[in-house]
Amino acid sequence: MTSKLLIQQLYTERQLPRAKMQMLLTDAFNEASVRDELAALARQTAQSVFGAKIYIRGLIEFTNYCRNNCYYCGIRRSNTSAVRYHLSKAQILDCCRQGYGLGFRTFVLQGGEDLSYTDTAMAEIIASIKEDHPECAITLSVGERSYATYKLWKDAGADRYLLRHETASAEHYAQLHPAALTLANRKRCLYDLKALGYQVGTGFMVGSPFQTTADIVGDLAFISELQPQMIGIGPFIPHHATPFKDYTPGTLAQTLTLISVLRLMFPNVLLPATTALGTIVPDGREQGILAGANVVMPNLSPADVRENYLLYDNKLCSGAEAAEAKNDLAVRLQSIGYTIEECRGDYKES
Template sequence: MKESIEQLKQTRDLPDEQLLQLIDHQGEDTALFEAADQVRREHYGTDVFLRGLIEFTNYCKNDCYYCGIRRSNRCAERYRLTPEQILSCCDNGYAMGFRTFVLQGGEDPRNTDEAICSLVDQIKTRYPDCAVTLSIGEKPRSSYQAYFDAGADRYLLRHETATDAHYRRLHPAELSLENRKRCLFDLKDIGFQVGAGFMVGSPGQSTKELLADLRFLQQLQPDMIGIGPFIPHHETPFAQEKPGTLELTLRMLSILRLMFPYVLLPATTALGTISPIGRELGLKAGANVMMPNLTPTDARKNYDLYDNKICMDEDAGKCRGCQENRVKSVGYRIVSDRGDVRR
């Protein structure tokens, strides 16, 4: 174990056999976490970057089997924030020190290229020292180019899984891994800072799927990698499936930090959902990003991706303060910074 960790730390890679053993390790992971923390400190010190999350629509044309806002969920209370509401979220966030805003939503047919470009332009005009990140799903290359030309800096699009068979297990037939990968490579080619990622412990996943995720990320070389445990939602076909574990998610975070020392790696809300100290443990395992929620609370409760999601009724100021205290408690510091990748 220690030899594999040191080799991964030095070379950023291991043969398949050793990586599989590391992923599947049963027992104490302290040495892995400490190595990952050392590497993140070499690249980012104790800095933790904040992303102001604005969940601006929960309408979605897709029907992914794991997602609470899938189009087949007739119980979902749908909403769309107006441009004025979104800009108000940015105003509040800027005053609290946020220098990145993440516009996240389902694949809402009303989000035309014109509407997204106008929104990005307004935010960048009002706050030119801030980064704008979009997370709105699969689009044609021409749409991504338009968003980039309007001023968007980053794009988050989790690949979810890097094997075709497992992708089909998680998604309906009209979605394909081939197109998801096409989107990611288009985004990278255009010039976005690109984020990919996957769920840990999703139905049908084994260590071989996790190995495939790591190999795909080596091909893509993203700037951001978002992972979190699978958590079932009661209005989906996976309602009775077991959630992903804290232990495996933390292990994968550390492996990712060692393989991609430069990467921006969030300690996600899902981690905090499966453990009261999940996000703190995520930071200690190599993460260096937190994403407090700026969405108005009356809408936020309806951005219901999985069951028991935390922080659904906290106002933005309380959420910001809570996360700062959590970061300090484990020896790091929040910085008011765009938090660009440091390759």
Template sequence: MNNDNQKVIIVCGTTTEMLKADSIIRDNHIEVDLVPTPSQYGSICSTSIALEEVNKITAERILEKIKIKYNIYPYRVRKLLGLMESLKKAKLSTAFQVIMNKIEMGHELTKDDIVVLLNTEEPKEIETLYSVADRLRKEIVGDIVEIRGAIEFSNYCKKSCNYCGIRKGCDLPHRYRMDEDEIMEAVHQLVEMGIRTVILQSGEDDYYDTEMLCGLLKKIKKVTKMGITLSIGERSRFDYLLLREAGANNFLLKIETTNRKIFESIHPDNDYDQRIQCAKWLKELGYVNGSGNMIGLPGQKIEDIAEDILYFKEMGIHMIGIGPFIPAPGTPYEDLPTGSVEMTLKAIAVTRIVCKNVFLPATTALASIDPDGQRKALEVGANTIMLISTPEKYRTSYQLYKNKNMIDIESALEAVKNSNRKLPKYLKLPNKEGIQ
């Protein structure tokens, strides 16, 4: 779709109606794109249909025939009015000021703009970058930090990713698979805390076939009504469809890097094009689509990180996990250096500026190399924390990298408090006093 043309946004009442509208509009040869709903028109986790304004009347006629609930809005840019005025006395480079002016006016940033922001080492410019990202976070998604719980239900994996501590062939002390009763017990513990979304994560383990997973999802939905995020790797489009119909709302499938050569070097038995195809399928099927990247991969350049951020924007990703590379014992990369905390924070900040109405986790990986990492991430644009809710007897066996921080509710509360953010009202915790 030509970004220079005026666009409109179609917001439907439900995901089912959105997918139906998207399909029939495409069938009428109108070019559309599925995008995270702009914050002024809908929630952070919803998807809308973007199309050029010249096709608005035709689209309306099509939608009236199928009788679904919808609204059409202008695709307004989000401006940061007063930004340049507030920076008058700041000593910023000309190139940095030009980009700040683009952000104030709501103009899209180019790859070159993103590279400038990521490259800056001037303390005042870094401070300004973080401040702008935090202001956008506050205006777009507010002060509430979403709390979610991850259950790592299997550390078996058929893939040999060079960076991963549960890769096939890695000499782990203990491989495990949780059965349905164990998973449900962990889910119920999250329900007791008031948490509304569970993340079911594993290696790429074919033991849990689609039929087994669908049965589990249906049971979780029926018993708890929770939102469900899956992070189980690459599957077929039909599998993704069945899992969606069984109750999966969200899917996290990280790209890790959009540099094809680096992707192929770190994933010796994965196919880059297949990973992209899976992301497209998830988008088409109406998932709240998750992705992310690692900062500090071998051979990675600033330009690669910029391309990653543009990929998140162009793919319409809703949840973006950005964390530092951390070497894992027993892997081909075990002796490589850890990724930079500062570059990770800059990438989070720029992603908030570019992608806007998205979930940005304060990642476990960041907390694993910096005890204060989650607080820092929340202060530069992040708005989500994922608890490690795997049963204690399995936790140390799900080591994707060394010295993994087992984020619990106490550490999450501390990060929220220290960043002057707010907890969601749905949490049922006796020790959340002192935090709004």
């Protein structure tokens, strides 16, 4: 079956059998003409739902302490060279106030699993943001917690939760994480979040160590089962202070292919063009948008800590990545025919 027919079937049916999906991915990873055809349909699909509008999120990386030791992550517990920080409640609220003034209507609180913020303290931060900005959405990205904790935060006003599953293969998961972390618990968290009514985001690293195309097909199948409202993918980029420091990064071709495939599978999903994509090539996020993405997440963290939230080497933290440079971002988007949409940017039901 030709790539053209596979793409048409994916576009029409929103899914492919595993063998056909693996065939399409293999072709697209290797042939620019296949990627271009996927991107054109994905871009058309995204614009049919969102128009030529890009949602913006204000990212607040509020702590780089983490209790975990994931083998790929630059803020892993065992990285003694990391310059650690965590923001106070007052600093977080100040980031939100500045972001609100810049036009942001979604705030993303992202950090390592830092238990120095108690569950109650996090709930108070969430409630205070909602009190100051009741029309804004709050997204959390702070890892694996209990159902009771997720409920506490939802009741305090959290709207969305980002938790990448990283890989849907238990064997591959064990190659990326210490034994204390399991795919079963990660999935439990995602289904708990869904049950509690969060808008849920998941995703995976593209080109992570030991990943196969069959693994990626499994990831797409799991995402189909979960039916999240948000999907975050980006290329694996090694960090010099991790066990994976010498591994090959994920590629632009693979990442763009998967953005397009995900858009065709999930026309309404919130799909970011990630910072990692902009790190591997200067116009990576623009290329991500042209491949079907519809969200960007500029950084609202205080300037003096941004360079310390290094999940991987050479992570963007200034220039158009900085939230204050929103006008520059607008110009870059305009150059490819898109404009910034200043709103909460909620998931659109079919």
